[in-house]
Amino acid sequence: MTETTSASTDTCAGPRPRDRRPDGEDRYTISEVAALTGLTAHTLRWYERIGLMPHIDRSHTGQRRYRNRDLDWLDLVGKLRLTGMPVADMVRYAELVRAGDHTYGERFALLKATREDVLARIAELQGTLAVLDRKIDFYADAGRALASERSR
Amino acid sequence: MTETTSASTDTCAGPRPRDRRPDGEDRYTISEVAALTGLTAHTLRWYERIGLMPHIDRSHTGQRRYRNRDLDWLDLVGKLRLTGMPVADMVRYAELVRAGDHTYGERFALLKATREDVLARIAELQGTLAVLDRKIDFYADAGRALASERSR
DNA sequence: CGCTTGCTTGGAGCGCACTCCAAGGTCCTA
DNA sequence: TAGGACCTTGGAGTGCGCTCCAAGCAAGCG
Numbered sequence: 001m002t003e004t005t006s007a008s009t010d011t012c013a014g015p016r017p018r019d020r021r022p023d024g025e026d027r028y029t030i031s032e033v034a035a036l037t038g039l040t041a042h043t044l045r046w047y048e049r050i051g052l053m054p055h056i057d058r059s060h061t062g063q064r065r066y067r068n069r070d071l072d073w074l075d076l077v078g079k080l081r082l083t084g085m086p087v088a089d090m091v092r093y094a095e096l097v098r099a100g101d102h103t104y105g106e107r108f109a110l111l112k113a114t115r116e117d118v119l120a121r122i123a124e125l126q127g128t129l130a131v132l133d134r135k136i137d138f139y140a141d142a143g144r145a146l147a148s149e150r151s152r
Numbered sequence: 153m154t155e156t157t158s159a160s161t162d163t164c165a166g167p168r169p170r171d172r173r174p175d176g177e178d179r180y181t182i183s184e185v186a187a188l189t190g191l192t193a194h195t196l197r198w199y200e201r202i203g204l205m206p207h208i209d210r211s212h213t214g215q216r217r218y219r220n221r222d223l224d225w226l227d228l229v230g231k232l233r234l235t236g237m238p239v240a241d242m243v244r245y246a247e248l249v250r251a252g253d254h255t256y257g258e259r260f261a262l263l264k265a266t267r268e269d270v271l272a273r274i275a276e277l278q279g280t281l282a283v284l285d286r287k288i289d290f291y292a293d294a295g296r297a298l299a300s301e302r303s304r
Numbered sequence: 305c306g307c308t309t310g311c312t313t314g315g316a317g318c319g320c321a322c323t324c325c326a327a328g329g330t331c332c333t334a
Numbered sequence: 335t336a337g338g339a340c341c342t343t344g345g346a347g348t349g350c351g352c353t354c355c356a357a358g359c360a361a362g363c364g
Contacts, residue, residue: 049344059330063331082279107291118277132270194353197312215311240350
């Protein structure tokens with residue numbers, strides 16, 4: 001069964017066109033990752049504390065050395081954050097990934113549920129857009145009315 | 153100038169197909185409004201405290217009696233909330249409405265900026281959707297691989 | 305009359321997602 | 335070898351948007 005899981009670390013994110021170290025030298029300090037992701041170093045450490053990150057390599061003196069796969073994971077986390085998914089749910093997903101291949105089904109279900117949430121949120125936003133456009137038209141008309149009032 | 157502002161209370165929300173009292177009798181208790189909007193009575197009182205609501209009528213004993221125009225306003229607030237607009241910004245908008253007709257321009261600008269935000273958020277969500285779909289495909293493929301593994 | 309239900313107020317408390325602090329160790333450059 | 339920038343930790347603090355509490359008033363019912 002293990003041979004079916006060459007991508008078992010869940011790094012199916014596809015090519016990231018981000019600054020990366022040349023081959024093999026993918027070790028970033030926390031402040032480099034902060035610059036690359038837009039998160040603060042505080043937040044990166046906090047993500048680790050709450051179990052949202054996989055194990056992060058350390059230098060011989062204990063400093064974090066992030067790898068490209070960690071950046072990929074942070075990309076995904078950033079996307080999920082945009083959907084409004086609570087951090088606790090992302091931690092749940094991270095736990096499933098750590099737990100191994102037997103959680104594929106559960107991860108799949110979680111992703112599909114999230115997909116539905118995103119579709120619903122897009123629909124909500126489009127409804128809001130409609131309301132906003134009606135109000136904007138109203139104010140545009142009111143502006144024209146005031147203008148013609150003034151010119152009279 | 154005032155005759156151009158028959159809709160100056162900003163109630164341009166259009167027809168609301170919600171339960172309403174028959175003509176003229178539009179006085180709702182706080183718990184009725186809570187049921188209609190999905191907000192709690194606590195939240196409705198809090199909205200009032202922070203200046204997010206217009207003045208709400210009171211019964212002879214001091215109890216709140218909401219009117220249809222208040223429900224319309226709460227509809228708008230609900231929509232804006234869906235966009236992620238901070239409550240403080242909505243309060244700002246409410247203040248502009250209370251301040252009178254000379255704030256039309258500012259309200260117009262605020263609405264247009266909000267519209268742009270909504271479009272940006274929709275685009276973000278669609279980007280997230282793309283990532284999600286790629287991962288979902290990955291898991292579907294992995295599922296199929298495992299299934300064929302088992303049947304072999 | 306007592307009882308229940310619903311409303312009033314100011315203020316305190318909560319959950320989330322960070323955000324920062326203090327005290328100390330390490331790395332780099334001159 | 336000194337100085338400053340950067341890193342480490344556990345724990346405390348912050349801002350937002352509610353959410354709830356205590357104490358009390360008013361209305362309706364048997």
